[in-house]
Amino acid sequence: MTTLERFFDGDQSALARIISFVENREEGYQTVLSRVYPKSGKALRIGFTGPPGAGKSSLVNNISKVLASEGKRVAVIAVDPTSPFTGGALLGDRVRLTDMPIDGSIYIRSMATRGSTGGLAAATGNVAAVLDAFGYEYILIETVGVGQIELDIVDACDSVVVVLVPESGDAIQTLKAGLMEIADVFVVNKADRPGVDNIVMELNMTLDIRREKSDWEHPVVATEAINNKNTDKLIEKVKNHVEFSKTSGRFESHRKAQIRKKIYSILAFNVNGMIREKLAHLTDVDRAVSDIYQGKSDPYTVSQELLKLSDIDLSFS
Ligand SMILES: Nc1nc2c(ncn2[C@@H]2O[C@H](COP(=O)(O)OP(=O)(O)OP(=O)(O)O)[C@@H](O)[C@H]2O)c(=O)[nH]1
Ligand SMILES: [Mg+2]
Structure with a gap:
C-alpha cells in the first residue's frame, strides 16, 4: 500500500x-x-488569535477536551511565529498544547515559521485540508495576532475567536483594526483579574457599531481558562456563529472566497517559482542589472525582455 x-x-x-x-x-x-x-471540506475550522500570553492555548486545550468528550474528532494546529521581536518574550510561562493528555481523539500539530514567514499561511491551510480529509471534525487553529500572515491564517477559518485580557482594555482603540474586523466571537480571558467588567463594557461599546451593520450579534464572553470557567459558554457562542453563518449564506460565500484566494496563491507561487528557475539560467540578468545601474535601461523594460527570453510555459505540465 x-x-x-x-x-x-x-x-x-x-x-x-x-x-x-x-x-x-x-x-x-x-x-x-x-x-x-x-x-476535505467537512471539518469546521475555528481560529483563535490575540496578543501573546492571553490564554489562547489554555482555551484551545479546554475546548478540545469538551469537544472530544462529545465524541468529536478534534485536531489542533498551533502556529508559532518565532519572530525575532516576540520570540523571547513568548517563551515564559506559556502553556504547551503538547502537555494535553492524549487519548487518540485529539491530534496536535505545531507549525513553526523557523524565522521566515514565507508560505506559512498556505502551508497551514494545506495541513488543515489534510486533517479535514483524514476525518477530523473540528480543526482549532491557534496563532498569535501579531502580523498579516497570522491574520491571513485565521481569516481562512469559518469562525474566528479573538482572545483579549483585562489588561488589553486601554489598548482596544488602538488594537489592530484587522484583528477586530475578522473576529466573530470575543473572549476576555483571565477574568479572575481586576478590570474585566471595564474591558467587556468597552468592547461592547466598540462592537455596537459593527453589530448595527451586521445580523450577527458579536458576543463577548469572559472566561477563566486556568479554572476552566465558561468554556461551555464559549463553545456555545462559536457553535451559534457557525449556525448563523450557515443559515445566512455567509459560510458558503466565505469558503468560496477562500477557494478563490487559494487558486490565486497557487498560481502566483508556481509562476514565481518558474520565473526564478528560468532566470537563474539566464546570464542576461547580470548584464541587465549592470545596464540599469549605468542608466542604460530600466527594470520595467528589462522585465518585459526577460519574460520574452525566458520562454515561460504556463501550462503546469
Ligand atoms: N490568571 C489567569 N491566568 C491564566 C488564565 N488562562 C491562562 N492563564 C495563564 O497565562 C499564561 C499564558 O497562557 P497560554 O495559554 O500559554 O497563552 P497563549 O495565548 O497561548 O500564549 P502564546 O501562545 O505564548 O501567545 C499561562 O501561564 C496560563 O496559565 C486565566 O484565566 N487566568
Ligand atoms: Mg499559545
Missing part, C-alpha cells in the same frame, strides 16, 4: 507522514494535495 492509500485507510502514521510531506513542500506535494483536497 502507498502512504496515500494508508492515509485514506485511516492510518495515523501515514497522516503524520503526509503532513510533513506537505509542510516541507517535498517533491510531488502538489499532486498529493490534489488527491487530498476533494475529500
Whole structure:
C-alpha cells in the first residue's frame, strides 16, 4: 500500500507522514494535495488569535477536551511565529498544547515559521485540508495576532475567536483594526483579574457599531481558562456563529472566497517559482542589472525582455 492509500485507510502514521510531506513542500506535494483536497471540506475550522500570553492555548486545550468528550474528532494546529521581536518574550510561562493528555481523539500539530514567514499561511491551510480529509471534525487553529500572515491564517477559518485580557482594555482603540474586523466571537480571558467588567463594557461599546451593520450579534464572553470557567459558554457562542453563518449564506460565500484566494496563491507561487528557475539560467540578468545601474535601461523594460527570453510555459505540465 502507498502512504496515500494508508492515509485514506485511516492510518495515523501515514497522516503524520503526509503532513510533513506537505509542510516541507517535498517533491510531488502538489499532486498529493490534489488527491487530498476533494475529500476535505467537512471539518469546521475555528481560529483563535490575540496578543501573546492571553490564554489562547489554555482555551484551545479546554475546548478540545469538551469537544472530544462529545465524541468529536478534534485536531489542533498551533502556529508559532518565532519572530525575532516576540520570540523571547513568548517563551515564559506559556502553556504547551503538547502537555494535553492524549487519548487518540485529539491530534496536535505545531507549525513553526523557523524565522521566515514565507508560505506559512498556505502551508497551514494545506495541513488543515489534510486533517479535514483524514476525518477530523473540528480543526482549532491557534496563532498569535501579531502580523498579516497570522491574520491571513485565521481569516481562512469559518469562525474566528479573538482572545483579549483585562489588561488589553486601554489598548482596544488602538488594537489592530484587522484583528477586530475578522473576529466573530470575543473572549476576555483571565477574568479572575481586576478590570474585566471595564474591558467587556468597552468592547461592547466598540462592537455596537459593527453589530448595527451586521445580523450577527458579536458576543463577548469572559472566561477563566486556568479554572476552566465558561468554556461551555464559549463553545456555545462559536457553535451559534457557525449556525448563523450557515443559515445566512455567509459560510458558503466565505469558503468560496477562500477557494478563490487559494487558486490565486497557487498560481502566483508556481509562476514565481518558474520565473526564478528560468532566470537563474539566464546570464542576461547580470548584464541587465549592470545596464540599469549605468542608466542604460530600466527594470520595467528589462522585465518585459526577460519574460520574452525566458520562454515561460504556463501550462503546469
Ligand atoms: N490568571 C489567569 N491566568 C491564566 C488564565 N488562562 C491562562 N492563564 C495563564 O497565562 C499564561 C499564558 O497562557 P497560554 O495559554 O500559554 O497563552 P497563549 O495565548 O497561548 O500564549 P502564546 O501562545 O505564548 O501567545 C499561562 O501561564 C496560563 O496559565 C486565566 O484565566 N487566568
Ligand atoms: Mg499559545
